[in-house]
Amino acid sequence: MNLDPRAVADMRINYDQGVLLESDAPADPLDLFTRWFDAARANLPAEAEPNAVALATADPDTGRPSCRIVLVKVIDPRGFCVFTNLESRKADQIARNPWAAMTFWWGQRSVRIEGRMLPVSAAESDAYYNARPIGSRIGAWASPQSRPIPDRKHLEDREQAFRDQFSDNPSPPRPPYWGGLRLVPDTIEFWQGRPSRLHDRLRYSRSINLEALDDAAAHGPWTMERLAP
Numbered sequence: 001m002n003l004d005p006r007a008v009a010d011m012r013i014n015y016d017q018g019v020l021l022e023s024d025a026p027a028d029p030l031d032l033f034t035r036w037f038d039a040a041r042a043n044l045p046a047e048a049e050p051n052a053v054a055l056a057t058a059d060p061d062t063g064r065p066s067c068r069i070v071l072v073k074v075i076d077p078r079g080f081c082v083f084t085n086l087e088s089r090k091a092d093q094i095a096r097n098p099w100a101a102m103t104f105w106w107g108q109r110s111v112r113i114e115g116r117m118l119p120v121s122a123a124e125s126d127a128y129y130n131a132r133p134i135g136s137r138i139g140a141w142a143s144p145q146s147r148p149i150p151d152r153k154h155l156e157d158r159e160q161a162f163r164d165q166f167s168d169n170p171s172p173p174r175p176p177y178w179g180g181l182r183l184v185p186d187t188i189e190f191w192q193g194r195p196s197r198l199h200d201r202l203r204y205s206r207s208i209n210l211e212a213l214d215d216a217a218a219h220g221p222w223t224m225e226r227l228a229p
């Protein structure tokens with residue numbers, strides 16, 4: 001390994017592009033999220049994929065966390081929905097320990113969301129699956145996500161086998177092991193970088209009704225507080 005340690009340690013930019021004050025903070029954090037998300041979409045290059053998040057889950061047996069990048073595909077008052085293989089490592093951990101966290105990063109801003117993750121309805125998974133390009137729909141069938149496979153050819157052979165199976169079907173059905181997982185937030189924190197590392201952090205919290213996670217109206221009211229950076 002030949003990496004100049006100074007080159008890494010000296011990487012820094014000054015965060016001076018914005019402020020986040022209590023007077024800017026609406027009662028509903030989703031209103032602030034929408035404002036920031038729209039700004040990220042307008043200001044960042046498309047390759048930055050502003051809907052990409054780091055999604056953290058934890059194995060309940062070992063307490064060991066794991067984290068990966070996924071794309072958020074539905075954002076509504078119920079929460080933040082991603083689509084994935086429901087037999088993957090992440091989905092297995094969520095099935096056994098539904099607490100999860102995701103972090104958006106948009107240059108000098110970040111949003112951290114924590115809460116409870118649960119599968120979306122079959123109808124919601126179908127709706128998103130059917131809107132994907134055909135290659136992605138076949139890919140969902142072909143990939144036993146998170147499992148060891150012998151080589152690249154194995155994957156491509158599986159893809160071809162499913163292409164053949166669905167060759168006369170322009171609308172292949174959704175694989176039973178693929179669908180959406182929604183993070184229902186009980187915490188949403190907004191981080192705005194500021195000079196001298198004296199950043200703004202506003203954290204919204206509420207209690208969520210575990211018996212009615214899909215009902216946006218069933219949860220407690222949001223409260224907000226400032227955190228030290």
Ligand SMILES: Cc1cc2nc3c(=O)[nH]c(=O)nc-3n(C[C@H](O)[C@H](O)[C@H](O)COP(=O)(O)O)c2cc1C
Nearest residue numbers: 052068069070071083084085088089090091145146
């Ligand atoms: C930019 C980007 C977007 C991704 N989007 C998704 C996604 O929406 N769904 C998904 O299952 N994996 C997505 N992945 C792959 C995941 O990072 C990960 O490799 C995969 O979900 C398996 O994770 P797991 O084994 O922990 O379950 C994406 C990766 C990157 C880098």
